Amino acid sequence: MPVKSLCVVVTRAPYGREDAFGGLRLALSGVTHGLQFTAVLRGDGVWSALKGQRAEAIGMPSNESVISDILEMGGAVWAEEGALAARGLSPGDLVEGVQVAPAGRLDGVILSHDATTPACGGF
Amino acid sequence: MGELTILLMAGTMMSTGPYKALRLAEAALERGHRVNLFCYGEGVTALRAKQAPKAFPNIAEMTAALMARGMAVAACRTCCAARGIEEGDVVPGAVIGSIAREFMDFVSRSDRVLTINA
Numbered sequence: 001m002p003v004k005s006l007c008v009v010v011t012r013a014p015y016g017r018e019d020a021f022g023g024l025r026l027a028l029s030g031v032t033h034g035l036q037f038t039a040v041l042r043g044d045g046v047w048s049a050l051k052g053q054r055a056e057a058i059g060m061p062s063n064e065s066v067i068s069d070i071l072e073m074g075g076a077v078w079a080e081e082g083a084l085a086a087r088g089l090s091p092g093d094l095v096e097g098v099q100v101a102p103a104g105r106l107d108g109v110i111l112s113h114d115a116t117t118p119a120c121g122g123f
Numbered sequence: 124m125g126e127l128t129i130l131l132m133a134g135t136m137m138s139t140g141p142y143k144a145l146r147l148a149e150a151a152l153e154r155g156h157r158v159n160l161f162c163y164g165e166g167v168t169a170l171r172a173k174q175a176p177k178a179f180p181n182i183a184e185m186t187a188a189l190m191a192r193g194m195a196v197a198a199c200r201t202c203c204a205a206r207g208i209e210e211g212d213v214v215p216g217a218v219i220g221s222i223a224r225e226f227m228d229f230v231s232r233s234d235r236v237l238t239i240n241a
Contacts, residue, residue: 116238
């Protein structure tokens with residue numbers, strides 16, 4: 001059966017490495033293409049959903065903008081509740097529309113897709 | 124028979140990821156499956172045609188050999204441009220394309236998508 005849905009799991013913080021931006025860009029392209037693409041932010045990956053990023057200050061493309069675009073195109077973005085709390089963040093700190101759930105529920109979100117792409121690097 | 128898409132995000136000499144990806148592709152081809160390889164991010168360096176590692180496997184030669192057996196190969200154009208990789212730099216027959224076109228086409232017809240990023 002052909003793959004109809006894909007979940008991109010981002011575990012790296014933005015701007016230090018390419019992984020987070022690359023993973024989110026992949027999700028945006030999928031959503032734009034009309035497939036069911038979802039981004040799940042876990043661990044340091046939740047930083048990508050923080051409101052008010054000023055990526056232009058370091059001459060980088062904005063992960064916040066990519067997340068806003070995914071949501072605008074009808075895609076879903078989830079952030080791990082425990083990862084937010086561990087970093088002193090709350091749901092109100094995130095881009096509007098990002099859904100927050102505990103780890104166990106996110107496992108279910110990931111497993112509900114036909115395929116998973118971990119955008120978490122290897123080093 | 125099924126169809127497998129491998130999303131390769133690991134660079135050619137940064138790890139054994141590309142080697143593993145191609146060994147998996149080879150195994151799938153041997154079993155009669157169709158295989159697509161899409162190179163993304165640092166993974167596009169796996170397609171550089173003039174790689175000449177002295178001790179490690181030559182990823183470009185492995186890729187070319189698998190393409191001769193039917194593996195379809197494409198790479199993200201933006202990722203290539205970011206690394207100064209142009210059409211003439213990659214393994215002949217590999218397409219420098221886009222996520223929106225080649226990758227989505229691969230995904231939409233595949234039974235499995237496997238990501239290798241390390």
